[in-house]
Amino acid sequence: MALARERLGGDGRFRFVRREITRPAEAGGEEHLAVTPDEFAARRAAGAYALSWEAHGLGYGIPADVAADVAAGRVVIANISRARIADAALMFPTLALEITAPAEVLAARLAARGRETAEDIARRLAREVALPDGVRVARVMNDRSAGEGAEAVVAVLRGALAGGGPAAG
Numbered sequence: 001m002a003l004a005r006e007r008l009g010g011d012g013r014f015r016f017v018r019r020e021i022t023r024p025a026e027a028g029g030e031e032h033l034a035v036t037p038d039e040f041a042a043r044r045a046a047g048a049y050a051l052s053w054e055a056h057g058l059g060y061g062i063p064a065d066v067a068a069d070v071a072a073g074r075v076v077i078a079n080i081s082r083a084r085i086a087d088a089a090l091m092f093p094t095l096a097l098e099i100t101a102p103a104e105v106l107a108a109r110l111a112a113r114g115r116e117t118a119e120d121i122a123r124r125l126a127r128e129v130a131l132p133d134g135v136r137v138a139r140v141m142n143d144r145s146a147g148e149g150a151e152a153v154v155a156v157l158r159g160a161l162a163g164g165g166p167a168a169g
Contacts, residue, residue: 001030001079001099003150004157013161015069017078020049020061027115030079035059051088053081056116056124067091075161086132095136095160099153101143 005016018033020043025034035043040059044052049061066076070092077097080088088094101109103125110121131137138156142149 001077001153003146004077004153007150007154008157013074014157015066015074015076017062017066017076019079020059020063022059035061050091051078051080051084053084055081055083056120075157077157082131085135089132089135095138095156096131097153097156098131098137098139099142099149100139101141105143 001016008014008016018031020035020040021032022035022037022040023032025032037059040052040061043049043061044059048064050064050066052059052061054060060081062078062080066078069076076092078088082096085094085096100106106125107121110116110124111118116124138159140149140152140156142152
């Protein structure tokens with residue numbers, strides 16, 4: 001996603017959402033706004049999030065201001081839990097972009113992050129959450145180079161802007 005963000009940088013028709021996460025900023029991975037669990041709970045209660053959830057021992061929030069971007073016709077790209085896609089679809093026109101790879105590739109990538117134990121990774125990969133019926137889905141198989149994966153993601157996002165939302169392989 002970072003490469004896709006770079007390739008679409010400067011194009012105001014797209015917004016890549018910076019999530020709020022109860023994980024320290026220096027923990028690595030995506031660029032996020034670090035909040036404490038108490039801050040997360042208070043912000044959630046105050047309605048600061050369009051969507052929020054807890055997973056893997058962390059709290060995640062998508063800022064409520066995304067609604068203004070959607071209303072302005074922008075394509076808003078947010079990394080959300082599969083379990084919350086149905087909620088997103090109730091609030092916004094939604095195209096679920098499923099970026100995946102074979103299990104052994106995913107396991108290696110998760111291990112390389114260094115944030116989860118082998119048991120945590122196995123649990124994550126064993127967890128199956130189906131995408132909801134009635135939501136458009138575009139799938140990108142991200143088992144090639146990072147550049148090729150980014151190009152496939154950019155193609156889907158540009159298609160979403162055009163209203164087509166093509167699937168990519």
